[in-house]
Amino acid sequence: MRTLSVSPLRVFLTVTGVIIAIHLIASYSHQEYGRITSLSHITNKFRPSRPPPPVPVQQLPNEQIYSDKRENATFVILCRNNQLWDALRSVKEIEDRFNNRYHYPYVFLNEVPFTEEFKYSLKHIASSEVEFGLIPHDHWFQPAWIDEDRATKARQKMQDDNIIYGGSLSYRNMCRFNSGFFFRHPLMQKYKWYWRIEPDVHFHCDILFDPFRYMQENNKTYAFTISMFEYGATIPTLWEFIKKNPEYLAPNNAMGFISDNGGDSYNLCHFWSNFEIANMDFWRGEAYMKFFEYLEAQGGFYYERWGDAPVHSIGAALFASRDQIQFFDEIGYEHAPYTHCPRQGNNWERGRCSCNPGHNVDSDGISCLNKFQAFMHS
Ligand SMILES: *[C@@H]1O[C@H](CO)[C@@H](O)[C@H](O)[C@H]1NC(C)=O
Numbered sequence: 001m002r003t004l005s006v007s008p009l010r011v012f013l014t015v016t017g018v019i020i021a022i023h024l025i026a027s028y029s030h031q032e033y034g035r036i037t038s039l040s041h042i043t044n045k046f047r048p049s050r051p052p053p054p055v056p057v058q059q060l061p062n063e064q065i066y067s068d069k070r071e072n073a074t075f076v077i078l079c080r081n082n083q084l085w086d087a088l089r090s091v092k093e094i095e096d097r098f099n100n101r102y103h104y105p106y107v108f109l110n111e112v113p114f115t116e117e118f119k120y121s122l123k124h125i126a127s128s129e130v131e132f133g134l135i136p137h138d139h140w141f142q143p144a145w146i147d148e149d150r151a152t153k154a155r156q157k158m159q160d161d162n163i164i165y166g167g168s169l170s171y172r173n174m175c176r177f178n179s180g181f182f183f184r185h186p187l188m189q190k191y192k193w194y195w196r197i198e199p200d201v202h203f204h205c206d207i208l209f210d211p212f213r214y215m216q217e218n219n220k221t222y223a224f225t226i227s228m229f230e231y232g233a234t235i236p237t238l239w240e241f242i243k244k245n246p247e248y249l250a251p252n253n254a255m256g257f258i259s260d261n262g263g264d265s266y267n268l269c270h271f272w273s274n275f276e277i278a279n280m281d282f283w284r285g286e287a288y289m290k291f292f293e294y295l296e297a298q299g300g301f302y303y304e305r306w307g308d309a310p311v312h313s314i315g316a317a318l319f320a321s322r323d324q325i326q327f328f329d330e331i332g333y334e335h336a337p338y339t340h341c342p343r344q345g346n347n348w349e350r351g352r353c354s355c356n357p358g359h360n361v362d363s364d365g366i367s368c369l370n371k372f373q374a375f376m377h378s
């Protein structure tokens with residue numbers, strides 16, 4: 001009994017062994033054979049039939065095709081060492097929702113050197129090249145010619161008036177750096193496009209296209225997801241440059257979006273610059289650099305509290321054509337306390353978004369999106 005039942009098994013094992021050996025030799029010597037008969041291929045065929053999986057709403061773009069055609073672009077993250085874990089979460093989200101298929105590089109900037117722990121962790125989580133840069137002293141710290149008494153009084157007054165970050169010097173350094181210096185950093189010079197990310201932001205939807213490519217192919221300059229009103233008290237003289245230098249106004253500009261009286265005054269609408277995708281050659285160009293140098297000479301980054309958001313927004317709205325400004329509805333984005341969640345067409349479904357489209361800054365009174373869209377359709 002025993003031998004009878006064992007010997008067919010022996011035969012089977014021997015035959016199977018020989019077949020496997022031939023298969024291995026053939027796959028080794030002939031790649032095509034290996035590809036066609038690979039184990040997963042065979043097991044697919046022998047799997048019991050079961051109902052087909054639901055048809056996905058949209059296939060993710062093919063990684064190979066897209067990463068082969070990367071644009072001249074980078075992510076940029078201004079960040080402190082103590083924001084490591086918040087930065088890590090932001091990068092993880094943009095990786096999962098977008099960059100693990102595209103592999104755009106990252107540039108981290110800081111006014112002090114990044115720690116080894118910071119560098120190790122961020123390199124570990126990114127699917128692409130990561131560079132860490134030190135901000136040159138003069139690009140970050142208050143210039144020596146600023147009248148410190150006047151600057152101190154201004155900070156004190158804004159703090160007394162309960163203006164957000166009104167008393168903060170480092171916030172002012174940051175706004176000035178983001179307004180006029182980040183795109184001139186040696187690590188950024190080699191790129192045309194950037195996508196700004198901050199620690200502790202959220203990307204709520206799959207991004208199924210390459211925004212950089214879209215910008216490049218459609219001749220766009222500046223893209224945003226959230227637009228809102230600025231606090232008027234922070235920017236009393238920001239508007240002067242335009243009145244003094246009307247020659248820099250671009251034809252067909254978006255003045256109608258940021259001024260309700262044909263350019264007489266600023267209506268405080270701006271693009272929320274903690275998210276932006278834009279062309280740095282535009283910031284490096286004559287109109288914007290003249291604008292920045294004017295602002296810098298006024299000292300208003302310190303005597304007032306100009307934010308980089310209104311500075312960039314005025315630059316984009318006035319020195320570019322309105323067709324070059326892009327609103328990306330499909331990019332679900334959150335920077336507490338505000339969220340933009342896609343609302344147009346089936347963007348929410350296609351992006352497998354995890355945000356609540358009913359809980360959206362776009363329909364809040366602080367948002368300028370309706371104004372932007374009305375202007376673009378006017
Ligand atoms: C990318 O853009 C920058 C800035 O315009 C430029 O200096 C650089 O040569 C570009 N790189 C490539 C590979 O085109």
Ligand SMILES: *[C@@H]1O[C@H](CO)[C@@H](O)[C@H](O)[C@H]1NC(C)=O
Nearest residue numbers: 219220252320321322323324
């Ligand atoms: C991009 O748009 C600007 C403004 O409308 C225009 O002046 C320029 O010629 C366009 N460039 C291309 C390559 O179409």
